[in-house]
Amino acid sequence: MGDREEQRRLIVAGASAYVVAEGLTKLSLRPLAARLGTSDRMLLYYFDSKDELVAEVLQALSADLRAVLAASIPARRVPVRTLVEAADALLARPEMRSSAALCLELLGLAARGADPYATAARSLLADWIDWAETRLSGPPRGRRARAVGAVACIEGILVLRAVGLGERLRGALGGLLR
Amino acid sequence: MGDREEQRRLIVAGASAYVVAEGLTKLSLRPLAARLGTSDRMLLYYFDSKDELVAEVLQALSADLRAVLAASIPARRVPVRTLVEAADALLARPEMRSSAALCLELLGLAARGADPYATAARSLLADWIDWAETRLSGPPRGRRARAVGAVACIEGILVLRAVGLGERLRGALGGLLR
DNA sequence: CTGCGGCTGTAGCAATCGCTACGTCCGGCC
DNA sequence: GGCCGGACGTAGCGATTGCTACAGCCGCAG
Numbered sequence: 001m002g003d004r005e006e007q008r009r010l011i012v013a014g015a016s017a018y019v020v021a022e023g024l025t026k027l028s029l030r031p032l033a034a035r036l037g038t039s040d041r042m043l044l045y046y047f048d049s050k051d052e053l054v055a056e057v058l059q060a061l062s063a064d065l066r067a068v069l070a071a072s073i074p075a076r077r078v079p080v081r082t083l084v085e086a087a088d089a090l091l092a093r094p095e096m097r098s099s100a101a102l103c104l105e106l107l108g109l110a111a112r113g114a115d116p117y118a119t120a121a122r123s124l125l126a127d128w129i130d131w132a133e134t135r136l137s138g139p140p141r142g143r144r145a146r147a148v149g150a151v152a153c154i155e156g157i158l159v160l161r162a163v164g165l166g167e168r169l170r171g172a173l174g175g176l177l178r
Numbered sequence: 179m180g181d182r183e184e185q186r187r188l189i190v191a192g193a194s195a196y197v198v199a200e201g202l203t204k205l206s207l208r209p210l211a212a213r214l215g216t217s218d219r220m221l222l223y224y225f226d227s228k229d230e231l232v233a234e235v236l237q238a239l240s241a242d243l244r245a246v247l248a249a250s251i252p253a254r255r256v257p258v259r260t261l262v263e264a265a266d267a268l269l270a271r272p273e274m275r276s277s278a279a280l281c282l283e284l285l286g287l288a289a290r291g292a293d294p295y296a297t298a299a300r301s302l303l304a305d306w307i308d309w310a311e312t313r314l315s316g317p318p319r320g321r322r323a324r325a326v327g328a329v330a331c332i333e334g335i336l337v338l339r340a341v342g343l344g345e346r347l348r349g350a351l352g353g354l355l356r
Numbered sequence: 357c358t359g360c361g362g363c364t365g366t367a368g369c370a371a372t373c374g375c376t377a378c379g380t381c382c383g384g385c386c
Numbered sequence: 387g388g389c390c391g392g393a394c395g396t397a398g399c400g401a402t403t404g405c406t407a408c409a410g411c412c413g414c415a416g
Binding site for chain 2: 122
């Protein structure tokens, strides 16, 4: 046992759950290590730096989120309005609250261009745009632009829900899109 | 000179500029005080805590931003699409970059409900919704809902621009809204 | 048995954080 | 002159940060 790669995977998995629950902004190695039953010393033994660990955690969480997205949104191609409404319904689920909060934390940390956050945020959103493109109906011409717009709307929903203005959203965007 | 309220105003003004330039997430009293030509000791003499200072700074910046918004967006009532496009054009201006980044930082810090950030973020967005409502044309019936949707779109634009995906936005949202 | 190299616990580093105790200076009041 | 209270500088507290130096443990090769 004790393959190094396996240890790294275990740490990333545990750290991901911890980050979703406790937040990214104030993440620090010692409390994280305590929750994982180890020490900061060991985290930095398996990862060269906190940033490297964070980068891997964010990559794992991005994959997780993408899987949730794929599993919760109808597989057929739909118009922009339907896609946005489906994402809205997904974000309204209580168990998605902390993931949504984490997304916002990531965007906030990335806002000044600081890595590893900026890289992770950019690839997360680019992923979403790619994914939206595969789910949109209508003419292929301009589909990418519509995907970008859809993701923008979804991000807006994320923001409003996160600050507690979610109830005002009820159908507001659906009626606006065509 | 020396009126206490006047000193507080001076500090808030200086701190606001500093926060816009340097960011909110890693704001700390000592470097801020150094920039203002004073000491952390004095900041905490005029404000009971860092949180109180931050709350006042965010309030001031919210007012500033609202003034910029009022000055840069056509005063007449317009449809949602036009309003969103105008906000997009405003956010595209280089001198708005750090303000936009600051908004995202604020949202990220507010995401877990921690004050003073959460309160400031909520009131900022509520302000924007109110403002959008005064600028929207069309039937008063449902105008508020359209204002919420418009703000959601604008927040989405903010997010995409902040992570460097702004160029993909070119007209993507305008074509989507009716 | 000896030695060696990977794993890990202990302890500590220097830096930074918000905040505070303490002393001092200084202008106005009696 | 004596005094008092607001303004301010100096210095430091206790906690926390990411990271590291050091030593011991343990299994395996010689």
